[in-house]
Amino acid sequence: AQAVLVNATIDDTTGDSLTGAFVTYTPPDAWNSGATCGNACAVKPDISKLNGGTWHDSTFSFNGGPHPNVPLSATVSFNGSAVYVFCAMSRSSVSPPGAVDITFLLDGVAVDGYTEPAMGSAGFEYDVPMFAKESLPSGMHTLTVQNGRQGGSTSLMILDSIVYTYV
Ligand SMILES: *[C@@H]1O[C@H](CO)[C@@H](O)[C@H](O)[C@H]1NC(C)=O
Ligand SMILES: *[C@@H]1O[C@H](CO)[C@@H](O)[C@H](O)[C@H]1NC(C)=O
Numbered sequence: 297a298q299a300v301l302v303n304a305t306i307d308d309t310t311g312d313s314l315t316g317a318f319v320t321y322t323p324p325d326a327w328n329s330g331a332t333c334g335n336a337c338a339v340k341p342d343i344s345k346l347n348g349g350t351w352h353d354s355t356f357s358f359n360g361g362p363h364p365n366v367p368l369s370a371t372v373s374f375n376g377s378a379v380y381v382f383c384a385m386s387r388s389s390v391s392p393p394g395a396v397d398i399t400f401l402l403d404g405v406a407v408d409g410y411t412e413p414a415m416g417s418a419g420f421e422y423d424v425p426m427f428a429k430e431s432l433p434s435g436m437h438t439l440t441v442q443n444g445r446q447g448g449s450t451s452l453m454i455l456d457s458i459v460y461t462y463v
Contacts, residue, residue, distance in 0.1 A: 299463045303311040306372050306458040309350035314462070319352070319370050319455070326356045326361070326368045326439060340394050340431045345422040347457040349462055353386060358396070367399075368443040370455050374443055377434045378461035381427040383387045391412035397451040400427045401440040410455020423456070 304314040309331045311318040321327040328337060330351040343349040354368040355361060379402075386394030400404050410426040410451035427441070443453035 301377075301461050301463060303459050303461050304374075304376075305347065305427055306374065306460070307350060308350045308352045308455045309311065310348055310456060311373070312372075315375075317373065319372050319458070321352060321354075322369045323366065326363050327352050327370075328368070330457055335440070339386065339452065341420045341422070341454060343387075345420075347382070351454050351456055353454045354443050354454065356448070356453075357430060358444075358447055359403075360450075365446055367428075367445055368453070369440050370443075370453075371438060371440045372458055373436060373438045374458075374460040374462075375434075375436050376460040376462040377432045378428075379432070379437065379439055380425060380429075380432040380459040381439075382456045382459070383424050383426050384456055385412070385421040385424050386452055386454070387415040387417045387419050388450070389416045392452055393451060396453065397444055397448050398426060398443060398453055399442040399445060400429075401442060402429060402432070404440075412449055417442075420454075430461075
């Protein structure tokens with residue numbers, strides 16, 4: 297019989313639809329939760345366009361903020377054979393600056409990156425598929441989405457959801 301592949305969604309805030317596991321954010325105070333920051337959010341995407349109406353954002357800066365030059369990470373474990381990461385992006389180069397420099401690590405190894413300058417117009421992009429990896433050996437994997445790199449340029453990451461495929 298053919299194995300049936302099914303997707304599960306790990307929401308940035310409410311976690312894994314299948315197991316209830318949550319995303320771990322490091323360092324925790326480098327991340328803003330769109331579910332709780334309300335009017336204080338510097339980054340305000342349209343929640344009607346986000347999975348579950350929630351997001352987590354962080355800004356990497358090599359010389360600013362509470363954690364200068366420390367890459368900021370979101371980590372999840374999943375039992376599956378494929379994984380996809382969806383983010384929002386600010387189009388603006390100033391408010392908030394939307395340039396992105398993200399590295400994806402699977403089981404501790406950097407496997408891909410997503411680097412884009414800000415588009416320089418207004419508003420946000422949604423459901424941007426920043427990372428996809430299929431044909432993984434079925435089983436437990438750990439994905440780390442790392443915002444910024446040591447000595448690198450300023451990067452805004454707005455995590456919306458992580459989708460994985462299980463058998
Ligand atoms: C799971 O979701 C990804 C991303 O949306 C999609 O490309 C893939 O076809 C889906 N897989 C299944 C088994 O539905
Ligand atoms: C992962 O899922 C497979 C298929 O459902 C299951 O057989 C296996 O026990 C799971 N592994 C873990 C570590 O949960």
